[in-house]
Amino acid sequence: MSLNTPHVIERMLGLSGIDTSSHLTSFILFNLAKNPDVQDKLYEEVQRQLPTKESKLDKNALDKMPYLRAVVKESLRVTPPVALMARKLEHPLELGGFKCPENVVYCPAHWHMSNNDR
């Protein structure tokens, strides 16, 4: 299959950029709904930094909202939008004592890794 520029842009923004971002946003809302105390604390921080409709949401404002950053990061950990990915190993790989031969398909499972205490 050959790809032209619109195909590449569609693949990059469509699948890579839009689905992941919208899933992350949905998961954040879901996690906040399950943790109303966190939602209240986040609401207070956002209200403090962006008190009126005219307040600007820019890098400066974002830098002053560490709790928002923590909420996004924790949501990425607890409910990663990409649950796992796959790579075919070109060379043998040793990972945490496990020996993986070349040519096997290795699947780092983000969801499992970031929700496993071990």
Ligand code: HEM
């Ligand atoms: C929270 C949002 C996002 C998450 C969780 C995310 C997650 C990921 C993951 C896990 C991969 C590796 C997939 C693989 O190689 O199997 C990836 C690759 C990629 N992502 Fe994202 N992504 C996000 C946002 C975006 C956005 C906004 C864009 C573009 C505007 C984008 C463009 C890409 C591209 C082009 C690749 C392929 C990179 C490469 O193979 O060299 N992503 N992303």
